[in-house]
Amino acid sequence: MKWSGNNKNYDTYFKEYWQGKLGGESAYSKALQNGFVEASAGGGGSYNGGALSSVATAIASYPAGGKDELVLYQKIAIGSGSGATNPWLQELPDTVTKSNWGNCALISMKKAEELGIKLDVDYEYHPDKPVIKVQSGNNSVELPILVVPGMNANTIAIAVGYGRGDKLGRTAAGIGKNVFPFASLSGNTISYEAINVTVTDAKRKEKVAQTQIHNSYEDRIEVLRETTLAYFKKNPNEVKEWRQHLVDTYAKKTGDFRKEGTLYGAHDQPGLKWGMNIDMNVCNGCNACVVACHAENNVPVVGKAEVLRYHDMHWLRIDRYFISDEKNPDDVKGVVFMPMMCQHCDNAPCENVCPVAATTHSEEGINQMAYNRCIGTRYCANNCPYKVRRFNWADYTGADTFPNNQNQTVVGKLDPVVFQMNDPVSRMVLNPDVTVRSRGVMEKCSFCIQRTQHAKLQAKKENRVLHDGEAKTACQQACPTNAIMFGNVHDKESQINKVRFDNPQRLFYSLEQLHVLPNVSYLAKIRNTEGVPGGTGHSEHGG
Amino acid sequence: MSTVEKFIPSKKYNTTAFILMAVGLLAAIVLYITTHGAAATPEEQQAKSAVFWAALLQNSVFFLMICNATMFFMCATALAWGGWQIAFTRVTEAVSSMVPIIGVIAVVILLSIVYGGNHVIYHWTDAAHVEHDSVLNFKKGFLNPTFFTVVTILTVLLWSLLGWQMRKLSRSTDETSWKNPKQKYNFQFKNTVTAGLFMIVFALTVMSSIPWLWLMSIDAHWFSTMYSWYTFASTFVSGVAVITLFVIYLKNKGLLGIVNEEHLHDLGKFIFAFSIFWTYLWFSQFMLIWYANIPEETVYFQSRTKGLYSIVFWTMFVINFIVPLLIFMSRDSKRNYTIVTYVALLVIFGHWLDFYQMVFPAVSPDKAPNLLLILGVALFFVGLIIYFVGRTLSKYSLIASNHPFVKESVIHHT
Amino acid sequence: MSLNRYESQARGPLVEGSKDYRQITEDICRPVEAKPSTLWWTGFLISAALLIFGIVSVTMEVIYGVGQWNLNKTIGWGWDITNFVWWVGIGHAGTLISAILLLFRQGWRTGVNRAAEAMTIFAVMCAGQFPIWHMGRVWNAFFVMPYPNTRGPLWVNFNSPLLWDVFAISTYFTVSLLFWYAGLLPDLATLRDRAKVKWRKWFYGMASFGWTGSTKHWQRHEALSLVLAGLATPLVLSVHTIVSFDFATSIVPGWHTTIFPPYFVAGAVFSGFAMVQTLLLVTRKVLNLEEYITIEHIDVMNKVIILTGSIVGIAYLTELFMAWYSAVPYEWFAFKENRVNLNSPYGWSYWIMMGCNVLSPQIFWIKKMRRNILVTFFMSILVNIGMWFERFVIIVTSVYRDYLPSSWSTYYSPTLWEVGFFLGTIGLFFTCYFLFSKYFPVIAIAEIKHILKRNGDNFKEAMKTEEEESLEAFEHANAHH
Amino acid sequence: MGQKDTDLHIAGFIYGITGTATAIGFITWALTVDWQLNFGGKPFFSLPAWIPIIFELTVLFAAVGMVLTFCWLCQLAPFVKKDHFSPKITDDTFLMAIECTDKTNEAEAVAFLQSAGAAEVKVEHRETGWWFGTYDKDTVKFGKPVPEV
Incomplete structure (x- = not known):
């Protein structure tokens, strides 16, 4: 704001501007409520040459920044720190960095190079990340880095809201570092940046908990489809043709890939058949679904130590991929979010391999788990191409019949936050409709079977058929953008069928060529960015 | 009896061979005529004539690989320092001497297919098609005419050369007089080294590249790591069956005095054991693909287990597995010349059918070609083998009477 | 009866020195009847210590949960199943030697089959530990049995390769045990009849089941051995085949490939023979059995090692080629990036495997090396290291980066307890082997006697006449029509 | 030697067949009659997937049966x-x-x-x-x- 020669803070400026334009407070509020303003007259802006010099002066008068600048930001989950006491939110991976339980210094690839940090196999595959020291005046903080492609070369970003004391409870205590001291008051605004910081390599490493370590989808177009608007306009049928190609190759006679592309023959699925559709175009990676799923299904919180070991339990996760140039990974063209949960495959590879029949297919198309029957061979998880099955590595929820096995004096340690589930008050957060799983048991998304059951029973009690949209999964309910659609795919009139039918050019199933027949479909992401990628056109390779 | 016995092919023997060859040629001509008639479109014409070429391909490759499997039998037993098989080693050698003869025929046929301009059998020879087919385009470093030609010719050449060397070594014993066991050991050593060399060549050809190039590339998109080992098992059983048939024939003529039912029993055991081995490989390949159910792999069995070719597919399975299993399980049947003869014949036919179902579902997916005509073509090769094996047998002593291990073979006892 | 007594002099003897039946009994029974040596005690105690460490490690794991190990949401199997497959593989040589070589009438098997069979049984015992203790809820392990239960029609999933394993391993263990014990009966009777001490009389009397050595006994015993061998042969093939199915039936790139069954079997024989070499080289030295386990034996087994090593090598190359040829990007990635690429996280393990299993055995083309004890010993250990890495490569490098890049795993390395469990099974194996070598004859006395007149050193020399006479004369004298 | 050849192997064959029949019969009954479960879309009667167990039980029955018979005939026991x-x-x-x-x-x-x-x-x-x-x-x-x- 200073650059424009205006000393008001942005909020005030914004309000004043719009109130002036719309005529009064109430009109402004109405516009906010509607989310749009009807342009009454196309009054083009006029160029005011005189103002330019004042802007230039203002820019020049802004204190000269050093080489490196520190930006403080808020994470979606933790916010300014208000969410820090909530284990669900602490465990929620950040939308972009996929890190949780703590803050770290986000730096650019160029900065990493400058600091002599090699982005090699060690960096990617080990949670130990180099620690840097950021200093500004008297304030300094040492935090492990995470390199984010596409960042401004000399900007360092650190999330606020961490580094809380013991008094706030065992969840937030000692997690991350407090970087509020770097914020400064300028006038009556808080400046969330420190424009002149020195960055030095602290010559040590610290572990950073991440739930995803690889950034690119490696051109695996069978996994997900995304492209630019320009390209899509040119080749609107590419996704459709790719799917058609499967039919042409493997279902020459009948054109039915499901029935002909198999040696098995199909099982009858009379009645209901649940399906889900996710519109990747609408998904903005806000993570609401992840928390909703966590809360609804009693998914255990495992704490930092376990996340570091890649033991996180999320049934639903949001895969984040950077789209960037293969030769220049720093050149980020976009980010894709792909919510990923059990795909409830009709030909599920996981079901085949369970020795004790703990996971089978229901007649409603749900891949179901019988926790009581599970003996924990983990074979199903190995054979799941989507890697959505989660194993209870330890007694996270205190559900075991063994009283003292959380008291680990010799063997591996769990973070204190996990033990909250041992106290009766904390256990009140548990959803009574959902079983709490004991250790050694595999679990995964059930399409919120307790909700579908509930809806079915309700309909049965009232002696009527189930209405479309009556059963909603937790993630669907939480999604602010309505990216998730869920319903009975045998019902021709259902929303989900309509969505699938109306979007043939974007509809795809992840890894459809494997013929595992997922019940979750996706709509391709069309990025509204310029440029038509060359080559095969689906992406500009990953970084 | 004299151990320097020789087989002199009778007139009847040779006539039979020539008649079979003639029938085979006739069948080929008939097949040519029926597949080269007028057709509505050039594509249809190509598809029709491909059946003719595929028949030649199937038969020449099948019989070439059988004869080469007898080479394998010879070399493997040599490597293992086996003694029992020496009694009839000249028969094995005679069958293996067919490799260069059928080899030349097979090379001519294969190269005619690759360069003949008909791309129905080998899609990957069609440069224009490969351009548009991303999978074939990806593979063209392997599936291209030049590589195919070089490997094919080199392979047949190496097989012939090493076989010639093995046979020469064996025949050299006829003139040698051993002075001490050390000399015998040295001979065995030389024999082992040659056999070892062949094994290396064998591993790089039959156990890997050759079946991929000659047969698997007919279903050019499809792939299976087991394929080459599987085809090897198929031809090896047939190869042992061919040796058995010649041994029985010579026994019937009152020759091969030192061969008795103990040897027959062991040949029977080989057919039994390797039929089960073949089944094992068949099952492993089939079940694994069936189980994972990934279309890019199941597509191969789609065309074989369902529809037109399913009868052939299951018939050959029954012949190649159930027949030897049930009949050869008992000791007595393996020692009965008549039963062994019939089982050997059936087994060869069964594996011929196996090759038939490897080739034709991809070449002619919508119309199963006339099995009898294609079987007719096989008779040409049968005649050829009968004639030339007879000729080779007549040139040398039937018993390697001076071989270091021949006495072990005499007292062989199961 | 001269039928069994001739063999070409071009072959070396399998029993050295001038032996008769009594001498053989004496030589082989001596170690059983003598007091154990210091060397034996040292070895035994080290093994027992390892075993105890293993027991502690497993206890820790069961108390805490599988999270005690460093497996994670992407890598569901690591050291546990690697060790399982490794041990099962080692457990293949014994029954192979006793069964297949019996059918192929290979005389040299008699010198080594007893120890190899014992090794098989111990190795299978070790192998069985892993699938059991790797379960998340091991106290419910009995769920894998199809037993009638109160839950109604609740059976098991007969389609699951893991269930096939349950049947395969237990059958294999049972049949190997029966085979081994049936072979032991006559020798135990020998020990019984030689016993002077009371407890020995009691123990070997009880253990030898009242074997008298009557003709009827021997006749049925031979029929039994032959049929058991006939059964064990496909069984041996089936066990590692079924273990390979654990991987090959899946859809994981790098696991799912059709060549796995025969290639796993070849690999199993490969590692099994290497382990037999390791054990026998020590055994023959410590128990003074050099005249029964001769250089000839070692030579032959080294030949088997180079053969199976090369088969395995061809399979590696086939897999690699087919991964490319398939034109399936996932398949090719699993090989090119996860394995061959030395800069990838686990690239090193692939090249250890290649070096130990394919390249190093080629040294055995040289006869001198095959007959060199030290080289053989070193190689036998190298091969088993290589084969361990083969399983590690197959399991971990396939699954840690499969279809979804979002789930590619962090670096997996074992915890102390994972290693401890493995060392514990090594302890179990050697503890059993030490006890076996102390209380049982390590060489099949009766079977060695069977081949003595054909393969014994002194008898071979006497074959000169037969060796030199003409084929006609020989045939006239010996052939049976 | 003129002694009657033992029929032990025939007994073995019969035991083996019993094992085969038991396996096929039981698995078929359990998965197609008693409780049909859909495992990954496979048919209820998934014969190829049962071959391994059928084989193993054949061998197990034959081997155990034969050894017991052998012990019985020879009157051998601990x-x-x-x-x-x-x-x-x-x-x-x-x-x-x-x-x-x-x-x-x-x-x-x-x-x-x-x-x-x-x-x-x-x-x-x-x-x-x-x-x-x-x-x-x-x-x-x-x-x-x-x-x-």
């Missing part, structure tokens, strides 16, 4: 003590025990054995049956005594 003809037979002597009944021409058998080059031929009268006992204790014999020849 803690069984047998009457021994000579302790040397487990060492360096081959001994041929020919069971004689009242129909046997003993003299002829002795003559035959001697002509075949036997080192020693003895005729003894023994009780049939088997003995329980351990080798560190005195023998307690039981069983039906046979009339002396």
Whole structure:
């Protein structure tokens, strides 16, 4: 704001501007409520040459920044720190960095190079990340880095809201570092940046908990489809043709890939058949679904130590991929979010391999788990191409019949936050409709079977058929953008069928060529960015 | 009896061979005529004539690989320092001497297919098609005419050369007089080294590249790591069956005095054991693909287990597995010349059918070609083998009477 | 009866020195009847210590949960199943030697089959530990049995390769045990009849089941051995085949490939023979059995090692080629990036495997090396290291980066307890082997006697006449029509 | 040697077939009749996936059955003590025990054995049956005594 020669803070400026334009407070509020303003007259802006010099002066008068600048930001989950006491939110991976339980210094690839940090196999595959020291005046903080492609070369970003004391409870205590001291008051605004910081390599490493370590989808177009608007306009049928190609190759006679592309023959699925559709175009990676799923299904919180070991339990996760140039990974063209949960495959590879029949297919198309029957061979998880099955590595929820096995004096340690589930008050957060799983048991998304059951029973009690949209999964309910659609795919009139039918050019199933027949479909992401990628056109390779 | 016995092919023997060859040629001509008639479109014409070429391909490759499997039998037993098989080693050698003869025929046929301009059998020879087919385009470093030609010719050449060397070594014993066991050991050593060399060549050809190039590339998109080992098992059983048939024939003529039912029993055991081995490989390949159910792999069995070719597919399975299993399980049947003869014949036919179902579902997916005509073509090769094996047998002593291990073979006892 | 007594002099003897039946009994029974040596005690105690460490490690794991190990949401199997497959593989040589070589009438098997069979049984015992203790809820392990239960029609999933394993391993263990014990009966009777001490009389009397050595006994015993061998042969093939199915039936790139069954079997024989070499080289030295386990034996087994090593090598190359040829990007990635690429996280393990299993055995083309004890010993250990890495490569490098890049795993390395469990099974194996070598004859006395007149050193020399006479004369004298 | 070939292998074959039938029968019943479960879309009757278990049970039945039969026929079991003809037979002597009944021409058998080059031929009268006992204790014999020849 200073650059424009205006000393008001942005909020005030914004309000004043719009109130002036719309005529009064109430009109402004109405516009906010509607989310749009009807342009009454196309009054083009006029160029005011005189103002330019004042802007230039203002820019020049802004204190000269050093080489490196520190930006403080808020994470979606933790916010300014208000969410820090909530284990669900602490465990929620950040939308972009996929890190949780703590803050770290986000730096650019160029900065990493400058600091002599090699982005090699060690960096990617080990949670130990180099620690840097950021200093500004008297304030300094040492935090492990995470390199984010596409960042401004000399900007360092650190999330606020961490580094809380013991008094706030065992969840937030000692997690991350407090970087509020770097914020400064300028006038009556808080400046969330420190424009002149020195960055030095602290010559040590610290572990950073991440739930995803690889950034690119490696051109695996069978996994997900995304492209630019320009390209899509040119080749609107590419996704459709790719799917058609499967039919042409493997279902020459009948054109039915499901029935002909198999040696098995199909099982009858009379009645209901649940399906889900996710519109990747609408998904903005806000993570609401992840928390909703966590809360609804009693998914255990495992704490930092376990996340570091890649033991996180999320049934639903949001895969984040950077789209960037293969030769220049720093050149980020976009980010894709792909919510990923059990795909409830009709030909599920996981079901085949369970020795004790703990996971089978229901007649409603749900891949179901019988926790009581599970003996924990983990074979199903190995054979799941989507890697959505989660194993209870330890007694996270205190559900075991063994009283003292959380008291680990010799063997591996769990973070204190996990033990909250041992106290009766904390256990009140548990959803009574959902079983709490004991250790050694595999679990995964059930399409919120307790909700579908509930809806079915309700309909049965009232002696009527189930209405479309009556059963909603937790993630669907939480999604602010309505990216998730869920319903009975045998019902021709259902929303989900309509969505699938109306979007043939974007509809795809992840890894459809494997013929595992997922019940979750996706709509391709069309990025509204310029440029038509060359080559095969689906992406500009990953970084 | 004299151990320097020789087989002199009778007139009847040779006539039979020539008649079979003639029938085979006739069948080929008939097949040519029926597949080269007028057709509505050039594509249809190509598809029709491909059946003719595929028949030649199937038969020449099948019989070439059988004869080469007898080479394998010879070399493997040599490597293992086996003694029992020496009694009839000249028969094995005679069958293996067919490799260069059928080899030349097979090379001519294969190269005619690759360069003949008909791309129905080998899609990957069609440069224009490969351009548009991303999978074939990806593979063209392997599936291209030049590589195919070089490997094919080199392979047949190496097989012939090493076989010639093995046979020469064996025949050299006829003139040698051993002075001490050390000399015998040295001979065995030389024999082992040659056999070892062949094994290396064998591993790089039959156990890997050759079946991929000659047969698997007919279903050019499809792939299976087991394929080459599987085809090897198929031809090896047939190869042992061919040796058995010649041994029985010579026994019937009152020759091969030192061969008795103990040897027959062991040949029977080989057919039994390797039929089960073949089944094992068949099952492993089939079940694994069936189980994972990934279309890019199941597509191969789609065309074989369902529809037109399913009868052939299951018939050959029954012949190649159930027949030897049930009949050869008992000791007595393996020692009965008549039963062994019939089982050997059936087994060869069964594996011929196996090759038939490897080739034709991809070449002619919508119309199963006339099995009898294609079987007719096989008779040409049968005649050829009968004639030339007879000729080779007549040139040398039937018993390697001076071989270091021949006495072990005499007292062989199961 | 001269039928069994001739063999070409071009072959070396399998029993050295001038032996008769009594001498053989004496030589082989001596170690059983003598007091154990210091060397034996040292070895035994080290093994027992390892075993105890293993027991502690497993206890820790069961108390805490599988999270005690460093497996994670992407890598569901690591050291546990690697060790399982490794041990099962080692457990293949014994029954192979006793069964297949019996059918192929290979005389040299008699010198080594007893120890190899014992090794098989111990190795299978070790192998069985892993699938059991790797379960998340091991106290419910009995769920894998199809037993009638109160839950109604609740059976098991007969389609699951893991269930096939349950049947395969237990059958294999049972049949190997029966085979081994049936072979032991006559020798135990020998020990019984030689016993002077009371407890020995009691123990070997009880253990030898009242074997008298009557003709009827021997006749049925031979029929039994032959049929058991006939059964064990496909069984041996089936066990590692079924273990390979654990991987090959899946859809994981790098696991799912059709060549796995025969290639796993070849690999199993490969590692099994290497382990037999390791054990026998020590055994023959410590128990003074050099005249029964001769250089000839070692030579032959080294030949088997180079053969199976090369088969395995061809399979590696086939897999690699087919991964490319398939034109399936996932398949090719699993090989090119996860394995061959030395800069990838686990690239090193692939090249250890290649070096130990394919390249190093080629040294055995040289006869001198095959007959060199030290080289053989070193190689036998190298091969088993290589084969361990083969399983590690197959399991971990396939699954840690499969279809979804979002789930590619962090670096997996074992915890102390994972290693401890493995060392514990090594302890179990050697503890059993030490006890076996102390209380049982390590060489099949009766079977060695069977081949003595054909393969014994002194008898071979006497074959000169037969060796030199003409084929006609020989045939006239010996052939049976 | 003129002794009847043992039929042990035929018994083995029958045991094996029993194993095969048991496996096929039970698995088919459990998965197609008792409770049909959909595992990954596979047909209820998934024969190819059952082959491994069918095979294993065949071998298991055959092997265990045969060994038990063998033990039964030879009357071998733990803690069984047998009457021994000579302790040397487990060492360096081959001994041929020919069971004689009242129909046997003993003299002829002795003559035959001697002509075949036997080192020693003895005729003894023994009780049939088997003995329980351990080798560190005195023998307690039981069983039906046979009339002396």
